Amino acid sequence: MGMGVNVREAIAKRAAEEIKDGMVVNLGIGIPTLVANYIPPNINVMFHAENGVLGTGPAPLTGEEDANLCNAGGIPMTVVPGASYFDSTMAFGIIRRGLLDVTILGAFEVSEKGDLANWIVPGKIVSGMGGAVDLAQKAKKVIVLMNHTDKYGNSKIVRECSLPLTAEKCVNLIITDMAVIEITNEGLQLIEVKEPYSVDEVIKATGAPLHVPDYVK
Template identity: 70%
Template sequence: MGMGVDIRNRIAKRAAQEVKDGMIVNLGIGIPTLVANHLSDDLHVMFHAENGILGTGPSPEKGEEDPALCNAGGFPVTIIPGASYFDSALAFGMIRRGYLDITILGALEVSEKGDLANWIVPGKRVPGMGGAMELAQKAKKVIVLMNHVNKQGESKILRECALPLTAKACVDLIITEMAVIEVTEEGLLLKEVMAPFTVEEVVAHTEAPLRIPSVVGRIE
């Protein structure tokens, strides 16, 4: 199943509901970058980029890009009033001290214990771990946005990750095009199902066992 823009935006829109006023948030590459587009204007949120910006704004209009201003993925950004610049050592200092309220990451695999594998794809050259390891370990809340299944149609939510781990037991919430799943001490809890999918379909596409509460929310 390919990911249409609308599906990516549905996932990002649901993730945006987790962001509250006054938070410091780091957005990973991929679907997470879309989250900023779905926050209401009255929310005051500071976006943190590992390359040394606190207070990144929306993507610039074409032709308005500043060549010296980009996010950790190298994409052009704008800044909001009150933004600040610093070197990447300080950017990582903020991460390591636990100042980030939420980090929203993409993932290749997540385990039932909340282990995260998101940096290495076998047979592909990758730019490196980046900040993912520390973001995943240190942020107060870690949210993963991803396809529910991979290109082969296999579940990305597993009993055990097969790929090298980015960090262990770090994920708090998983949001896919099919469901919202919380990682708890007792395992994975199915919180919400996205239309048009059913609880049965989510269970069928999830390799890890899911706990089904008496009431499962539905996202239309």
């Protein structure tokens, strides 16, 4: 069972609430790309692309693409006023110096300690890990957007990741089609439950212990 368009959009919209004025943000491929569409006009944010752009804008209209402008996933993009271009060495220098406020990534699995597995499924052909390792290790805040469970109904939030890790103890916040979960030193903390799900359904769908505070949004 795939994820409906409106579910993907709802996840992206919720993630956009985590972005504050003046931040430098990197968006991964997949659902994270959609986050840019939900940033309110009064919030100034500089989106960073690993292939050498700071200040990427929304997707271009069909027919208005610039052949020289694409993001790290090879998708056509635009730039905003004040944008700058540089080589990928500089792009990774920005990441490795810890200058990114937020990175928003997809994932196959996240553990209760915040370990991230998002770059390879054994036996599948992958294009490579891209900037994921550096982004996950170095960004000030790491937000993962994903389905709560895989297509077989298995939880993607687990005690221990079974897939090769991208980085250890790096994820701060998980936003899924069912819930928003924060990763703390004490483990997983339930922050919000999405309509139409109940707290119990979220607990059942989570493959690791979940702390439920007295108040859940």
